[in-house]
Amino acid sequence: MxxxxxxxxxxxxxxxxxxxxxxxxxxxxxxxxxxxxxxxxxxxxxxxxxxxxxxxxxxxxxxxxxxxxxxxxxxxxxxxxxxxxxxxxxxxxxxxxxxxxxxxxxxxxxxxxxxxxxxxxxxxxxxxxxxxxxxxxxxxxxxxxxxxxxxxxxxxxxxxxxxxxxxxxxxxxxxxxxxxxxxxxxxxxxxxxxxxxxxxxxxxxxxxxxxxxxxxxxxxxxxxxxxxxxVIPIARNIVIEGLDDAVVVLDENYRVVDMNPSAERLLEVSTDKAIGLGASQVFDRCPEIIRLYKSKKSEKRSICIKEKNGVNKYYAVKASPLYDKSKRVLGKLIVIRDITEIKQTENELKEKIEELERYKKVTVGRELKMIELKKQIEEFQRKLSGGDDVPVF
Structure with a gap:
């Protein structure tokens, strides 16, 4: 006792x-x-x-x-x-x-x-x-x-x-x-x-x-x-586990509250380790995103991230404020979509258009030369035909 x-x-x-x-x-x-x-x-x-x-x-x-x-x-x-x-x-x-x-x-x-x-x-x-x-x-x-x-x-x-x-x-x-x-x-x-x-x-x-x-x-x-x-949950119901887009939820002090598996793969950090960290630490590879989420209004931008293998990857980033029922800002929702294939397609189309422009210039230039040559031939023929009226000495 x-x-x-x-x-x-x-x-x-x-x-x-x-x-x-x-x-x-x-x-x-x-x-x-x-x-x-x-x-x-x-x-x-x-x-x-x-x-x-x-x-x-x-x-x-x-x-x-x-x-x-x-x-x-x-x-x-x-x-x-x-x-x-x-x-x-x-x-x-x-x-x-x-x-x-x-x-x-x-x-x-x-x-x-x-x-x-x-x-x-x-x-x-x-x-x-x-x-x-x-x-x-x-x-x-x-x-x-x-x-x-x-x-x-x-x-x-x-x-x-x-x-x-x-x-x-x-x-x-x-x-x-x-x-x-x-x-x-x-x-x-x-x-x-x-x-x-x-x-x-x-x-x-x-x-x-x-x-x-x-x-x-x-x-x-x-x-x-x-x-x-x-790290009180703010918007977990917004984060869909199977979403291909990377989704990161920040609180009002720009600390990570949650993220989905796609964000883990993109940012190369697990949710366990990321939660509670400042967003600047998690997005250290993407300084453009840091400037984006600090804006008070909804913002979107395209960014390019160079992978370790040297390949450029392109992403569309959107940062949107999260509000409670009384319209008070609770934090930010960051959605990052991989648009590399779209960007590559755009670049290919751009190259094709440039190639067509060059071909057009060459073709149009050649056509103009043909028109000019035709005019010269017609002028020469006119002079020749006009020479029949000239008296012979």
Whole structure:
């Protein structure tokens, strides 16, 4: 039991430390879409974990109650933050979380926090409060009241909806994004599975916050390792895997969000490696494209790229802005079409036309000379015929 207690406190301490690091990292991406709700999620978990740790280590029952109540500040907002982030990530219900309707999502969490801190007056959160020794710790083991179950149902509904949005999005995106989706789902679902086990009385110890440590670690990996926040999918449904044209999607900061296999072959880089990189790095072989996608309006241009074997390849490039429902620019869609055969045909036709022009000049010149010669012959004949009238001496 002592070893389990030490592991619990150590895990929570590590989790809190990771939360602080995450908050620092996310602050650097404060202007990214979805980062506000992602930050809200981390702060909520931080408050939850810190309050739970202090509840474990204090000996006073009054302080235990205080920290148990503080936990609900974090617990209540985790589902809202999760659902909001998932909505923006998947591009569904994002009009709700971006506008005033978002505040409707916070009504139950705010009421829950108020009821938690006034529980002594009504018992809607904890109908009966008791303390039990679990290992070396004295822990709060209450009987939950009516509003607790309302809050729990609402929280599970938001968590489940957010997870389904991520799963739905994963069905139409590349393997790179599926890994991120699984990472996100695991990160937030793990604590709630542990919480369900606790609520069903399958264990006397609430492992919810301890599993949050694993959750925090996954989130840390997502942000620091996979650059999760700054690669939120923008237009995957536009990118058709089997399209012959190379298609690259950029975010508003000109970072690669996605690309199809044709783009991988053309740019000689895999999607896994390209995502999150600046477009100037990916298009380093094509400086003309860099100038093109930085234009604020839709632009198109023909470019020539010299292959490693020395052969010139020609491409038609079109860069178009991507807009959301409110006409705000989300990024750029770059479509690159191989027009080498068309260009070669054009060059062949041009050569044929030039050859015909030269032939025409030669032919016309010869015809003019024949006409001039004919005129001279006619003039000579006229003079000869006119000579018959000249008197002979």
């Amino acid at each position: 002592l070893l389990e207690s030490i592991i619990s406190i150590t895990s929570l301490s590590v989790g809190i430390f990771l939360c602080v690091i995450l908050i620092y990292l996310l602050h650097q991406y404060k202007n990214e879409k979805g980062s506000t709700f992602f930050l809200m999620l981390i702060i909520s978990i931080l408050v939850w974990a810190a309050a739970f740790m202090f509840e474990m280590i204090v000996s006073s029952e009054n302080l235990m109650m205080l920290f148990a109540k503080i936990q609900y500040i974090g617990v209540s907002f985790v589902p809202v933050a999760w659902f909001s982030f998932c909505s923006i990530y998947a591009g569904k219900f994002d009009n709700i979380v971006r506008g005033r309707l978002f505040y409707l999502l916070t009504i139950i969490p705010i009421l829950t926090i108020i009821l938690v801190f006034t529980n002594e007056s009504h018992g809607l959160i904890w109908s009966k409060i008791d303390f039990s020794n679990i290992g070396v710790f004295k822990m709060l083991t209450p009987i939950h009241g009516t509003w607790f179950w309302i809050h729990t149902t609402y929280s599970y509904l938001l968590i489940a909806t957010g997870s389904l949005l991520i799963i739905w999005k994963s069905l139409s995106i590349s393997s790179t994004h599926i890994k991120r989706s699984i990472l996100l789902i695991s990160a937030v679902v793990l604590p709630w599975v542990a919480n369900m086990v606790y609520l069903l009385k399958m264990t006397g110890f609430d492992y919810t916050v301890l599993t949050s440590v694993a959750s925090i670690s996954l989130l840390f990996l997502g942000v620091y390792g996979y650059k999760l926040v700054n």
